[in-house]
Amino acid sequence: MLISPPDAPKLPSVSVSPSAEIVEGSSVTLTCSGDANPAANYTWYKENVDSPKASGQIFTITDFRAEHSGNYYCEAQNRIGRHNSTLQLIVVAGSSTTTMMINIIRLILLVLVSVLLLLFCLWMRKKKSLSSTTEPNEPIETVEMRELESDPDYTNISPLNRETAACGRSSE
Known part of the structure; x- marks a missing residue:
């Protein structure tokens, strides 16, 4: 039986489901995996935050919001050493x-x-x-006069006053 020597974890592989751009309010699952002998322990961190976010290979964020956006990294560690891989998450409008x-x-x-x-x-x-x-090429004044002539109030005006009435009517 061949026993492999102990070694530090290989660079872990990180993935996100459903995608790297998450719709606001949805749930997102981060997964970390890698080879190590002895087996590695996995811890999730958010960049610029000191305390760990989760431990284990799977980290789920429910009700994803804008404040959850940023770089997350998974650290794989055993007694021989440690490695980490980073993943960027971006929230998009709901x-x-x-x-x-x-x-x-x-x-x-x-x-x-x-x-x-x-x-x-x-x-x-x-x-x-x-x-x-309006007849073709007929001036507008002729149309106004025809309209006035059909007006009963206008027909009762004497011919001398019709011109004055027409002027007063066109300014209205």
């Missing part, structure tokens, strides 16, 4: 926040398009009403 923002943007766009469509319809209506009362 799916509910993203969905809410997209829905707000959609609503704003819908309102803007509706207002523009309403303004366009009003403009076309006004343009159509002007073109239906």
Whole structure:
């Protein structure tokens, strides 16, 4: 039987599930593994934090938040030596926040398009009403006079005062 000599842990392998970019509020599992003789003990640390976060090959963070973002490292240690590997975790905006923002943007766009469509319809209506009362190449003053002549109040005015009435009416 061949016995291998004791040695320090090899550089541990670290992985994260579901991914390195975690949606805010979700759960994330960090796993550390490596070869060592004798077997290694595993400890998880967060960079710039003195005390360990967890011990064991698996470290789970539930309800991941922005303050959880940063570099984590796993240290594999036995009586011969130690090695560590680092993993960076980044929180991304929660799916509910993203969905809410997209829905707000959609609503704003819908309102803007509706207002523009309403303004366009009003403009076309006004343009159509002007073109239906105007002959091609007919001056606007002639159209105004025709409208006044069909007005019962205007027809009761003497011919001398009609010009004054037309001027007063066009300024309204």
